[in-house]
Amino acid sequence: MALWTFFGLTEGKATTPWPRRGTTDGQVGVLGMPRFAPEHCEEGCAACTEICPTGAIAPRADAPGGIAVDYGRCVVCQLCTEACPTGALSPSHDWAFGVRRREDLVWADTPAPVADPAPGQRAFRRSLHIRHVDAGSCNGCESELQALNNPFYNLHRLGIFFTPSPRFADLLLVTGPVTHAMRAPLRATWEAMPEPRWVMAIGTCAVSGGIAGGGYACGNGLDDVLPVDLYLPGCPPNPAAIIAALLTFQGRLPQRVQGGRRHAE
Incomplete structure (x- = not known):
């Protein structure tokens, strides 16, 4: 124990000050x-729509570039960037991003103004308690959620905590495509939460079904x-995207x- 204490003292503070500007995430x-850069799309090219495994990219005549792009279905496999011959779809280091409206994940020429948080959500600026429910996840999202409480991210410093009981939770955080077997337990968890209560879909599976969406076992x-x-x-x-x-x-x-x-940072 003394050795680990000495090691900790010599190494210094491990927790990142992020999201403070100029610090690492x-x-x-x-x-x-x-x-997506629709101006680079080649007429009649369907390379990206044919290779996308979840329908995140689909042909649509009235959409920019002739394709509709829905990031709510994207599993970040990068197959589209490899197949695209013109650079209309290119790799980036942009995280997955949190939005209040599902339509903000769909590429649009003239997007609607960004929605403000509901007034009740601001009450949780200093303390937010989360109940997590795995509704059929592959455990990829759970692995990232576990990293939130490691010394580097240290979620507690932001006043955000996970709770084992829905009766103490403000926010229900759901991962997985919501299998038929998990519908009733998930709804029971939500109903046990005190009002006001809020719900967050984490991961493409929870947002749209992902790879498993519409299968025999889930919606x-x-x-x-x-x-x-x-x-x-x-x-x-990733953990930083979840915190953001x-x-x-x-x-x-x-x-x-x-x-x-x-938008630009």
């Missing part, structure tokens, strides 16, 4: 959501089961995505 170099995400207040796609979203989404929910960070496009 621990995700440097990590590939994120593909960037197409959380929207069919509970009202969702914040959507965070990704397969899985939680702070967006509280109104402590602005929503940085509108119509599928990320």
Whole structure:
């Protein structure tokens, strides 16, 4: 024990001061959501729509570039960026991003204004208690959630805590595509929460069903089961993206995505 105490004292503080500006988020170099530039699309090209495993990219005559891009279905596999011959879809280091409206994950020429947080959400700026429910996840999202409480991210420093009981929870955080077997337990958890209560869909599976969406065992995400207040796609979203989404929910960070496009920092 004395050795580990000495090691800790010599190494210094491990926790990042992020999201303070100019500090590291621990995700440097990590590939994120593909960037879409419809002006580079080639007429008649269907390479990206044919290879996308979840229908995140689909042909649509009236959409920019002739394709519709839905980041709520994206599993960040990068296959589209490899198949695209013109660079209309290119790799980026943009994280998955949290939005209050599902339509803000869909690429649009003229996106609607960003929605403000509901007045009740601001009450949780100093203290937010979360109940997590795995509704059929592959455990990828759970692995990232566990990292939130490691010394580097130390979620507690932001006044955000996980609770084992829904009766003490403000926010229900759901991962997985919501299998049929988990619908009743998930709804029972939500009903046990005191009002006001909020719901957040974490990961592409919870947002839209992901790879498993519409299969024999599950539906197409959380929207069919509970009202969702914040959507965070990704397969899985990294710990920094989850923290940023939680702070967006509280109104402590602005929503940085509108119509599928990320605003400048």
